[in-house]
Amino acid sequence: MATALGSPAPFGQSQFALVRGNAFEAKVKAGGGTELLRLLFERLGAGADAPGEAVLPDLTAAGPEGRTARTALALREATASDGWTLLDHPMLALEVAGSPVYLEPDAVVVHPDGTWTVVEIKSFPMIDASADAAKVGAAARQSAVYVLALERIASVTEGARVGHRVLLVCPKDFSNLPTASVVDVRKQRAVTRRQLTRLTRIEDIAAALPEGATFDPGCTREELGTAVEAVPAAYAPECLAACELAFHCRARSRAEGAVETLGRGVRGELGGLTTVAGVLAAASGKEGDPADPTVAALRRAAALRAEALETADGGARCR
């Protein structure tokens, strides 16, 4: 889409990372999920019998609707049984602003007591039991969406309960051995739930959903382009790391002279001033009401800055 709009897209994934990620997920799930269930039991298994052989239901079906239905059925059967069940790449649906969004978690484990636990497998390492907090945060938000989607199925499934603690599985230290950590996603779940009830705009929803979520792509490229232009400019530099369209938005934001181009935090002290030219004009005394505290502070800042630069140039320091 970014390329279609004429802005270069910075993204793409290294095949080294891709190969490694896939190899790691395969390793974690190898042997009928024995290792995965061992990790899960170690950290979340209190009160249950150790998993022996886990049931791995076949979840293949035609189309996302078919897979979703198949997943719901498998969840019901697993909950009714009193053993451990591992659902490998189940498909879940979440109704967002009237359209179904399909989600595919790495795995969901059904405990003998009917608890459903979301499992996220990531290829960033846990070194000495800690990991990149930004990446863990992203994984937690992603899992929270899965938890919400699962809760809708659980509400109509006898004896089911969705765990708010998810299992994050990562490579240990510098090896390819899996290790796991429990992440409490109650906060992320609460935030996402509130967002889903409040959000009506499709682009916000897209931002709130994990990557890999698929919309029904019912519109042409031209329509997309128009839609993107219609979105109010909410560009912030954080977008650069998250969105393919960010360079496009940045160019627009810069052309408009929006101060947010320099970072969200910049706005904090600029009050109602939103453009670079506007701020500079206020600072230099060309525009603005000196009784407005923003304008007054800007002029003080400009004067102090000019005075200091002059002092340094002239070499005349005060004591």
Next chain:
Amino acid sequence: MTTVTDPSAAAARATDAILGDTLRGTARGVVVDSPPGAGKSTLVVRAALELAAAGRPLMVVAQTNAQVDDLVVRLAEKAPELPVGRLHSSDSDPYDKALDGLDNVRTSAKAADLAGLDIVLSTAAKWAHVKNVEPWGHAIVDEAYQMRSDALLAVAGLFERALFVGDPGQLDPFSIVGADQWAGLSYDPSASAVTTLLAHNPELPQHRLPVSWRLPASAAPLVSDAFYPYTPFHSGTDHGDRRLSFGVPSDGSGPDRVLDEAAESGWGLLELPARHTPRTDPEAVRAVALVVRRLLERGGAATSERGPDPVPVTPDRVAVGTAHRDQAAAVRAALTELGVTGVTVDTANRLQGREFDVTVFLHPLSGRPDATAFHLETGRLCVLASRHRHACVVVCRAGVADLLDEHPSTEPVQLGVTVKFPDGWEANHAVLAHLSEHRVTWRP
């Protein structure tokens, strides 16, 4: 929610259990969570006196000099004969001069000078410098949730056992440098003292004071739900036990209408037109000042369970809270301009632990173009919304709900760190939703 049990009885049961564990228990530590206005200071003073009466040498650790002085004064009021030591720093003006007028209070900068006194009190910072002394048998650590883990590490060698008391809902301690590398460690030095203590000693008895005597029945459910979702508490008074009234009727202006709403319901939201403003938003600052002036001008009077007659709401019973120092300074200046003096105006940090009849606060997110972690911090909003006995008026620009929606919390997550509840974003939404039912829109 209706409480079937008598609040006084519930509170008394909790206090008895706490004192029982403290005086006769075997655990090395006892932890007490106290929601706003639940009688924490009363508990601390009572526990101190009972420990002293039982002949147990006691040290008391508080976090600020003002807190220490306040406890010394309260102890002297309750037990004027009790020999009490106030250990202080060697800076100039290290303690409240009022202490010099108390007969049995000895002050010194050296711990050795105070040896043998029944109770010695000081700040955590000063206690950390005390070396080479015989450890105390017992300690009371006050405001333990506002104490950092490393501060406890520095003083824990001074006592054998301790009672830790504090409010988990207020502002967390912080560090001016990054401490992420220790996140998830049980003894993360930047975490709160209680977090570390319980991580290492999960078996310690934990109590909680179940009744807020400060917050009226109109405020306790909101504050409890929004900030203490897993440890609810109740108001010690019922609807109708507290009344706020005015001698002068409303003039129909926004400030008067919001005061009437707050008098009626306990809450008032004075909503100004949406606008991005600097922190010291002149209109909002002036609106805060006007509300305070009208509250005093209209002869506000409060009736409560303390007596049959209305008590005038005088300036010393009113506080204004802000998020930032410059906002507090701007409000002070605006009040001065309106000829109002004697009202406490301070930031949330400095209002912690204080109590007033009526509070007016400038919403931390009012007029902001962005919602930073600072402005979303749960503790900040909790402090501002829980200082009042009768009513709380919030002054805010419209549009905060949208602002929150634009800044969903995308906090990083550190493995192994116990999740603190609730989330600031969520709590802000909850409070805002409640306040919007008591909204008075006003264009100044």
Next chain:
Amino acid sequence: MSLITTLARLEAVDSGRARPLATVCHRHLTGRPLVLVPLTTAGEAGAPLGALVGTDRDAPRLLAVAQPRDRDLRFAFLAELAEAVLPHIESAADAVEPAERSEVDPETGRRTKVEVELCADAAQLIVPSRAGIDFVRLLGRSMRFRRTAEDDPDTPYPAPARVPLLGRWLTHYGERARVPGSSLLLATTDLLNRHWATGQSSLEDQHLGALLAWIDPPPGESGAEAAFRAELARDGAGQLLCPPAGPATDPAFDNRLLAPAIEAYDRARVALAAAEDGLTADARLGELSRAEREIRSLLAAVMRPTWDAVWRGLDLARGLPEGARSQDRWTRDRWSFTAHRDRVRAGEPPQPRRDDAVTAARKLAARETAQAQVEAQEALDDPLVLAGRRLAGEAFLGEVTEVEMTYTESKRPSPRPLVTVRTDERPHLGERTKVYRSLDGKPQTAEFVGYAADLAGRHAAESVAHAAEGPAGAESALVLRITDRMGRGREPAPGSVPEPGDRIAWTLFEHDQRGGPALPEAENTPWTHGGPPGGAEEAEKPDPVTAEDLL
């Protein structure tokens, strides 16, 4: 971001060039820093791909790993890195000067001065970006617990001899880099961002190429244009003209150039192993070397622009005069360097995986002190930094208009002169707030007495309000009482009291920082923090190695 920094950024947008944030250099730069430009393999933790390293800008040493998932090749790389880095560190470790340190005598408990060695200079390490610092830390962590064949003849997959030692040093550098104001290990982007404001966000400032484009744009081009090119421009083959400063590589480089080259190398290796006679083997060895050379030249080509950028960044920073107090912080870096040298020489074990409670608390306290220190020192060294503090109400500049002598009321009265200062600034002064000025490089303390107008009887709050909210340029007169540094006599020492007409910068923050209280020794860790740490042996254990280290 403070308003004054925001303003500088907006000026940069407007002028198309970065604007100064400092008038002196606040980080010490040694005459001979070691520059390290590392690359890592995407998706793998601690699998280096290559590096340029050295002290000569014209002759970097190229290290490359032809197949990063091969443990032997990785060890060979690390061994070579040790040979490139350790001599630089050791030459600094050997050049010492005598110094004094105060220590507590274990017998008497008194503080005494002891003669010790202090390294005359520390070995400075420069990496391109913050991610480079993280990578130094990661390398340190991956190496320091390794066992060599000498440590333990039975250890599986022994590491080359000097690798664990390099791991310990890199760990030390990585930890030191967390201390505010330290210069032992610097990221070029941090160095430049401290001194210049660009017309882009601080996130975009992490891109070394874009950052340099703003600070020193090519003739005829604006910073924004040059930065845009640095971020995104690609050649005909789809490769970035300005490759990322590492350690991460560009996916397009991985997929289009590196992956085929590594595949060719792997094929050549298999073919060589399958060779059945000497002649074929020779030919296939030739193939293998060619494949390896290809990888080396690919890596050299993507690292060289960053290497040159780092040196350009150093040139720019050196263009500023050094701040007077940055030497003081560098001396602390030298102490830290010397202390680590001593620990290594004393045969102490490597730094544990995670700090114990006491160590963590000590580090945090030291860093908080260092933070306050660097903030104070930078403001004292640099009028532009001071301007930011003045705007924030944490310092003010004023002219002395009046001095009135008063004395303490004691048997031996000491001078307490009252100094009236006129200023149009708005410091956050409260009753008895302490303020400081620099007198011959040492701080002199005064306390705020009040506003002259109030003292003359005007309504107190009125002038406070006036000072807090009055229009820009409104002057007020403050009265300060000087309380120290005037000598021992009744009359102040000459030059120790300000005189009318003096323009003086006062700060509300202290110039020197006191360290916090002493913490217990680790073996006395109290029960609240889990008691004394056990399992020191556990912490030092090498990471378990798996046979299938080669993924």
